[in-house]
Amino acid sequence: MLEEFKKYLWVAKAISRLTLSTQKEVVIRFLTAKKKYLPEDNPKAQVEDILKCALCPNMCRFDCPVLQAAKSETYSPAGRARIAYLLEMGRVSSHDAVELMYACAACSACQQWCPFDFSVDDLLMGVRRDLVDRNLVPETLMDIKDQIVRTRTIYQNSRTSLGLEPRKADILYVAGCTVLNKERIIAQTAMKILEKAGITVTTLPEEWCCGAPLNLLGFEDDFKKFAAHNADSIKKSGCKKMICSCPECVYTFKEVYAKEGHPLQVEVMHTSEYFLELIEQGKIQFKELQRDLVYHDPCVLARKLHITEQPRKVLEAIPGVSVKEPPLTKEHTRCCGIGGLLAITNPELSVTLLRARDSELCKLADTVVTACPACKIAFKRTRNAESRDLSEIVLEGMN
Ligand code: SF4
Ligand code: SF4
Incomplete structure (x- = not known):
């Protein structure tokens, strides 16, 4: 004092x-x-922090992939904070201003350089919650919310389980919407790896989305309903440990549920962490696999969960595998363009981000390996290199 x-x-x-x-x-x-520069009502957004960001000379601007893709100052981190501030103060409410609140890859690159330790996506999350309360959410995003609430997943005509009978097991595997519907091979390889390693694994009879898209779009109440349901069904599985192949699911289950009042009673791990544990225990053993790969760090895995060494150690444990490092690597990785639902909210920006990252990676090897189903899908689209998940390489290399 x-x-x-x-x-x-x-x-x-x-x-x-x-x-x-x-x-x-x-x-x-x-x-x-202070009173004059802050709203009189009690918004969900942290307006004081948004104001600090709005007044900042954009210390993080050079590392924001959205600004680099959009090439417009309005899309800079502080630029978006300025519009966010005006929206919160009720001084603008245009469609363009509202749309800008969703133009963020939620990659947290800004946080690396921020003197206040802000990640702009966290600041914008509160603004989006206020937009929900003020009925200002764009119609397309309302449709996505309705679809998730109705079908329990983000994909249309989608599946909510791997179709396996639940059983008493060591490990609960939660696939997540993207693996279940778009990259089932990731779940199949992960399950095979566990089976070969002598681990008994079970799945949920019906998987609801972890709720990350609802949370990202600001639908707080719906997100909390999903969190409560999932916390209950995960508890009923009786497992003490649960693993997911999707970093966004891990982050949501592990960090966001706890923050929003629904902490899980199980240990939540990403597959890369668990595979490394099994390798160290001698339960996963490899044969020689001649492969040149480049590893892409998914933003959420590297920056929000701080998991950068485990996937590398897993790949390096396979004899014959050579792992190349791109210039932007580990916590300095670059978004593949899918993060923060950018492919839905701003498809053109998303493609520009993808092309920029893909051109860095495919120079280095013919195969891009990642540890996130959404990143894998993104790199598949460019067709410049083979795009694989970590679990596929692990299974290929296993004895
Ligand atoms: S996120 Fe931090 S560094 Fe970036 S503009 Fe805002 S206050 Fe400045
Ligand atoms: S989270 Fe990523 S895309 Fe969003 S403002 Fe920060 S650096 Fe830019």
């Missing part, structure tokens, strides 16, 4: 040199300014 007071002593000294009437004016302005 005393230290804090000493820090601001220079202010008191400066004020003491002013005339009495000016002193009074300065103190009144100081006490009322």
Whole structure:
């Protein structure tokens, strides 16, 4: 407290040199300014933090892939914070301003450089919650919300299970919407790896989406319903450990559920972490596999879950596999364009991001390996290199 007071002593000294009437004016302005620059109601967004970001000279701008793709100052991190601030203060409400609140890859690259430790996607999340309360959500995003609530997944005509009979097991495998519907091979290879390693594994009879898209779009109440349902069905599985191949699912189950009042009673791991554990215990053993690969760090895995070494160690444990490193790697990775639902909210920006990242990777090897089903799908689209999930390479290399 005393230290804090000493820090601001220079202010008191400066004020003491002013005339009495000016002193009074300065103190009144100081006490009322904050009120004047913050909304009177109680929004869900952290408006004070948004204001700090809006006033920042964009310290993180050079690392924001959305700004690089859009090439417009409006899309800079602080640019979006400025519009967010005006929306929160009720000074703008145009369609363009609202759309801009979804133009973020939720990659957290900005956080690496931010003196306040902000990630703009976190700041925008509160704004999106306020847009829901104010009925300002674009119609297409309302449709996506309705679809998830109705079908329990983000994909149309989709499946919600791997079709296996639940059983008593060591491990619960939760596939997630993308693996279940678009990249089933990732679940099949993960299950085969576990079976070969002598691990008994079970799945949920019906998987609901982890809720990440609802949370990202600001549908707080619906997200909480999904979290409560999933926490209950995961508990009923009786497993103490659960693994997922999708980093967004891991982050949501592990971090967001706890933050939103639904902590899970199981240990949640990404497949890369669990595979490494099994390799170290000698339960996964490899034969020689001649492969040149480049590993792409998924943003959520590297920046939000800080998992960068485990997938590399898994690949390096396979004799004959050579892993190349792109210039932007580990926590300095670059988004594949799918993050933050950008492929839905801003398809053109998403494609530009993908092309930029893909051109860095496919120079280095003919196979891009990643540890996220959404990234795998993105790199498959460019067809410049073979796109594989970590589990596929592990199974290929297993004895
Ligand atoms: S995220 Fe941080 S560094 Fe980037 S513009 Fe906002 S306040 Fe500045
Ligand atoms: S989270 Fe990523 S895309 Fe969004 S502002 Fe930060 S750096 Fe840019």
